[in-house]
Amino acid sequence: MAVQLVWLKRDLRLHDHAPFAAAARQGPVVALYVFEPSMVRAPDHDVQHFRFISDALTELRQRLVKRGGALLIRTGELPAVMEQVVQEVGAECVWAHEETGNALSYARDRRVRAWARARGLPFRELPGSGVIRRLDSRDGWAERWEAFVRAPVANPPQQFAALPWFQAPDGKAAPEAGVVPTPASLGVQNASTRPVQSAAGERAARETLHSFLTARGEDYRRAMSSPVSAFSACSRVSAHLAFGTMSGRQAWQAAQRRRAELLDDRPGHAAWLASLQSFTARLAWRDHFMQKLEDEPRIEYEEFSRAYQGLRSEEPDGARLDAWIEGRTGYPFVDACMRALRAHGWINFRMRAMLVSFASYHLWLPWQATSKALAPHFLDYEPGIHYSQFQMQSGTTGINTVRIYNPYKQGLEHDPDGAFIRHWVPELESVPVDFVHAPHEMPALMAGMTGLRLGLDYPWPIVDHASAYREARDRVHAVRRSLAARAEAASVYAMHGSRKEPLHKRTR
Template sequence: IYEPEVIGADDFDARHLAFINASLRELEAALAERGGRLITRVGEAVEVIATLHDEIGFEAIHAHQETGNGMTYARDLRVADWARRSGVEVIEHRQHGVTRRLADRDGWARDWQALMSAPQVATPETIETVAGPASDGIEVPESFGLEAGDASHVPMQQGGEARAAEVLRSFLAARGEHYRSDLSSPVSAGEACSRLSPYLAYGNISLRRVYQRTEHRLLAIRRERRGSPWLKSLQAFGGRLRWHCHFMQKLEDEPAIEYRNMNRAFDGLREDEFNETWFQAWQEGLTGYPLVDACMRALRATGWINFRMRAMLVSFASYHLWLHWPRPAAFLARQFLDYEPGIHYSQFQMQSGTTGINAVRIYSPIKQVLDQDPDGVFIREWVPELAGVPAEHIAQPHLMPALLQESAGCVIGRDYPAPIVDHATAYNAARQRIFRARGSFEARTESRRVFVKHGSRRGARSRMRG
């Protein structure tokens, strides 16, 4: 069902619809091969389902168990209410290790392991279908007033089960060997990371399948007993699969974290100081901090950036610019092709320091250049204004002497902006304010509640990682 309310929301973008449509086209062909058909409709979910019920009649609705945003949650409640009144059973199938109505986190990891280790469901060879119901077909973004955007020189990932399978195969066969060492740098992460996230977000591949294929590859590596990076890389990747569901569980347990601070003691910390000019510069990749700008421009063009750089973007907005997180969160949701609400809002709260149970990480946009892109390879690709800047100045081009700026073809203030905030001043002010807030009696009390509800039970470090 193409739902105009969902498609018009502030966390939805044409890139999401394009990925969904590519997935639907492949699904349509796969269903046809098995004697089935895909029916699409445009409209409000309850109205569409009720109309179909009038047309063909049915006794049950099968759907995947979703941990979505507040809008889709409200829609699910409306569908469930209609189903009860109409005598229709709603059966939701778990797709991740997220547990509905979870009493507490004790035993959660054990349950996750059991679910991921269970046998996969086989694809049916034939499908019985009903004749008659009309389909609205595949709807293009323009039908909903969405702008498809400019074509990038690095195309976005395309949806579909076959593409998901190939991405997994290439990761486990070759690309993932240096995952552990290369995942943090934007120079290497595009190749070394799994790149499975959009396929998991839109159901092109199951987390169970990814987990079991990874475990199978790990077993083979252990048998080979080779001294390669594969073992540690795939062990690290397996840990990320667990964290995927861990963060989704947070939104499942407390849907309000989509729009309010997880730790309510931080209410009022940033809300009244939102600088629109800084927010605009951050969105456009014009902050005067080369790696921040390169990451934002790459993300807008490709729909993806690696986790460390995502954390840096959020940290910069939350600490250096002191922006309250909901509007930056909505903007980045539109940019992330792999937007998954449960992960997105949990991570935003964590990286902006509003959980009270996670370590405060204020990323230095200067140090991150030195650590992750010291030669400026990634920066020059995405911020061509800096193409002629020597490597020793790539982290802080505004410090170049005037003559060097001219010879490098990058005059600060003309070709590339000066930093919109001073790093040291902004860093120190943010650090002082966040730790003052964390130290209050209210914050410490609230943090205990947050940990009991959301904290990982996997060892002592969980207090730091949440």
């Protein structure tokens, strides 16, 4: 039987892995993961991503070896590394999942496909999510997505065909990589001790999801908005979905099984059922946003609506960008959220939206610069969601409501006693609760009694909220009212708009 090579991208699992399942039906399986220097050293990659991948590969290798499979971990650029491996193992077919990644991975995939065609080597890419490649229309997308997540999971056999000549390497994955990224986390804490949001691997993914579906998630719908409660109440499987130690279909089906268990006693589980509905809706939302980048890769760098090109300067204000990314804007709740994110690699969605809104509107920074600056700090960085959301929160899609978050209002709503602020901005520990959200408003005598020296211990607000809000609102709405923006909005909606019925029915 011919050796089958399974190329792993962002799909570091064995279960619900269509390439593994399909390859195993054809012959012995060798899996390959390549640490590519061009991607590992890219600005959107961080040492926390490197560690998560390495740990997941260590577990995956053990699982494969137990079933008679093999995992090779190599360093270099593709397709050159793949050519070497194909010759080494005698592979007669290459299997992989489709990937919706950044511009680097998109260009890499095109090179690999061209190499395989030139070599006459079969290269099979299979869907790994509800994202649809070469989608003709968004009409009917929701129905096709649901059909995908309802389909049976694709699992490999308990035992792969034998590879008698192959000797599995020992040890962890990371030492074999030969390349380590520069950590974006420097300045927050030592990179070697920076925590990841959860352990890597399929086992950790299952355990994290199980604890959410059976214990932590009951108050999810309400508690997800506040950083005080979200670290526990949210599912925390986002990194597992991003690197594929769990598939979206696995998460969706597990939530449906949990829902079925609870439906027999609906009156007693209203909160649980509401939270499960919200969770499964967000799984669909995830693929919906990834579909946008799949359909239009240019949105990593260019505005959805071309009417907004040039709205902000291409060159960011360096002082403002540094203050924002380092959590020293003089807005305590904004700074607390940024510091929490940089320490943990995760923060809840509402706070992500506020951070981006503040950078785009209050600081008037270009989303192209802020998106690249923030990407390495998200352990669950997913390009399709990341760039779509940055544009949505920056007002450049042309089809979404312009939301300019009030950082003071957000802080008072989600951290009323200032405990979250005091934890992450210890400079303000002695500030009374009435002023912890706006220490610059303290009377001079009170400020002196607290010992806080504004401008030294903690900065004054980098901009005035009211004036920055008004100026940003007026600038964005001036473009939004233009004929060019209205025409562009129709085009953007036709390609990317969310709908459960055909477009022609919505526009009658």
